[in-house]
Amino acid sequence: MGMRRRGASLDMSGTAFSAALRQAISGSGLGLDRIQARLQERGISVSVTALSYWQSGKRQPERQSSISAVRVLEEILEVPAGALLSLLAPPRPRGTSSRRRADGAEQPLTLDSGPAAALVGLHDRCTVGDGGTVHTVTAKAVFRAGADGADRWLLTYPHNGAPPPAVRALRNCSLGRVEADTERGVVLAELLFGRCLGSGETHLAEYSLTYDHSGAQDEARTHCRQFRQPIPEYLLEVHFEPDSVPQRCWQYARAEDSPQPETRELRIGEDGTAHAVAVDFGPGRFGIGWG
Incomplete structure (x- = not known):
């Protein structure tokens, strides 16, 4: 009409x-x-x-x-x-893209995640290449809207000074704004669902992160997720290329209120893959380390 x-x-x-x-x-x-x-x-x-x-x-x-x-x-x-x-005109830039402090330093951009969408299922598959560091992470995520109108997810991941990973939307989503907050050491990225969800409706999206370790002294031999809200299920797979299979591999989980992580040795299969599953986990950090 x-x-x-x-x-x-x-x-x-x-x-x-x-x-x-x-x-x-x-x-x-x-x-x-x-x-x-x-x-x-x-x-x-x-x-x-x-x-x-x-x-x-x-x-x-x-x-x-x-x-x-x-x-x-x-x-x-x-x-x-x-x-x-x-x-609607494009939103006015905020933070680093629009203004600087008096000392010339950039101010961090804050992205608005909008109406709540809860992460109810996540499957990460990491590929570890030369040097034992993560090359790519492919994530399949299931979200549930907590209210009408949720149409995006705010992805936050560490940025320790090395080149930030390249984010790519693979399925059922598109990439919105991406900003690096160097002061807090994180990168923020919007994954746009393409439509508004109704309250209680779920949405499956797939995206990837590709890391560039060239010229960086990256000693990290781990992949983990920080969950600020409980998640019903998180599956983490780590696939080691033939020349990067470590001597040992372990799972670790640290609840938000726990002073020490719980660890467990993991078996690396003949295909060079190890996995760990967290059920009804969080808030806290869960991941796999190797060395």
Whole structure:
């Protein structure tokens, strides 16, 4: 259904998004209070002031929760899906991409992960090459939306000064923003699902990390995950190339409230692969080491 009009002319002030939003609101015959109430009925919290700012062009939706609200607005105002979202300008850069401190140092970029999506299953397969370091990690992840509107996952992984791994979206996702936070020693990357999930809905996505160890004195002989929330199942496989099979390999798990990790020796199969499984684990760190 196209945008309905009831004699309202399009005000070209503000932005293309704000003008289209004003027209859609005028055509719907709904006041901002009523629109806010309908959003609230669908679990979306947006203030009347924010709606007023959006239609006036003083502000535009930028946070992921606000983007999700616009998707629902399109339904409430009975305009075609994407009619409003497609008019949004790119979000203003924050942190390292937009400003520097007085001393010239870059400030870290903070990515907004939006409505909650829980990681309920993860399968990592690591390939260890020359030098005994991880070359690639292929991850298959299952997410469950904790609320309507979840459409991405914020991936965080260590960055210790060596070239950060290259992130590649493989299946059922695309790569959004990627930023290195050198102060905290992490890289942040958005994996975009391509659609909004309903509350309780699951999504399977696959991505990979490729590491470049050239010129780096990387002594790490391990792969691990830090889980900030409990995960029902985590499967970790480590495949050693023929020239990199170690003498021994072990699993380790350290709960958040535990001073010491629990370790267990692992068998390396004839195909050069070892694996470990964590069930109902976390918060904490789980991984495999070798040497």
